[in-house]
Amino acid sequence: MRALVVMGVSGSGKSTVAQALCSRSGATMIEGDQFHPARNVQKMQAGIPLNDEDRQGWLELLVKAANERLATTQHVVVACSALKRSYRETLQQGIPYIGFVFLALSEAEATQRVTHRPGHFMPASLVRSQFDDLEPPHDEANVLTLSATQPVTDIVDEVMAWWPRTLDTGS
Numbered sequence: 001m002r003a004l005v006v007m008g009v010s011g012s013g014k015s016t017v018a019q020a021l022c023s024r025s026g027a028t029m030i031e032g033d034q035f036h037p038a039r040n041v042q043k044m045q046a047g048i049p050l051n052d053e054d055r056q057g058w059l060e061l062l063v064k065a066a067n068e069r070l071a072t073t074q075h076v077v078v079a080c081s082a083l084k085r086s087y088r089e090t091l092q093q094g095i096p097y098i099g100f101v102f103l104a105l106s107e108a109e110a111t112q113r114v115t116h117r118p119g120h121f122m123p124a125s126l127v128r129s130q131f132d133d134l135e136p137p138h139d140e141a142n143v144l145t146l147s148a149t150q151p152v153t154d155i156v157d158e159v160m161a162w163w164p165r166t167l168d169t170g171s
């Protein structure tokens with residue numbers, strides 16, 4: 001599979017794990033946070049959760065960015081919350097040969113991390129709403145679910161052991 005989406009709630013470690021995966025695999029990183037329109041960031045900063053409409057345009061930008069990168073690079077890793085099944089379907093329909101790594105952790109753990117993370121626009125008060133929106137990807141194809149509280153190197157080891165990167169089948 002040529003594209004891997006590292007997904008989960010805020011604080012689950014998407015950016016950290018996606019970066020480490022790119023270092024290990026040579027894949028190109030796409031940081032979902034950087035594709036939010038300014039109004040989405042302003043909303044989150046103001047403590048207002050994004051809704052489906054806010055996220056739709058953002059997901060379309062991510063699809064476009066992933067396809068642009070895949071024209072010149074073999075593999076991409078996208079850090080994107082992809083909380084709902086419909087969001088994952090949008091990504092799946094737009095990006096060929098895609099898989100998902102779901103970083104699972106409790107609300108208390110996510111809140112703890114977001115509270116102590118410096119210099120980020122996401123307030124800890126929004127973590128609850130992230131869990132309200134989260135539809136864990138049970139029974140969906142091409143998903144690896146991992147505990148987000150393991151050391152990052154262990155997470156990357158597990159992803160690398162699972163990730164089929166075959167070129168000819170695109171799987």
Ligand SMILES: Nc1ncnc2c1ncn2[C@@H]1O[C@H](COP(=O)(O)OP(=O)(O)OP(=O)(O)O)[C@@H](O)[C@H]1O
Nearest residue numbers: 010011012013014015016113117122148150151152
């Ligand atoms: N496996 C881990 N063990 C311990 N701390 C971690 C781990 N993964 C990430 N962290 C820490 O948790 C915090 C959140 O990580 P990160 O910013 O990567 O999460 P995120 O899912 O990308 O969040 P957001 O969606 O809000 O951008 C950071 O301070 C990071 O250093």
Ligand SMILES: O=C(O)[C@H](O)[C@@H](O)[C@H](O)[C@H](O)CO
Nearest residue numbers: 009010011033050081082122
């Ligand atoms: O779908 C969402 O609600 C957003 O993508 C959030 O998850 C934030 O972007 C991220 O968590 C903050 O960095």
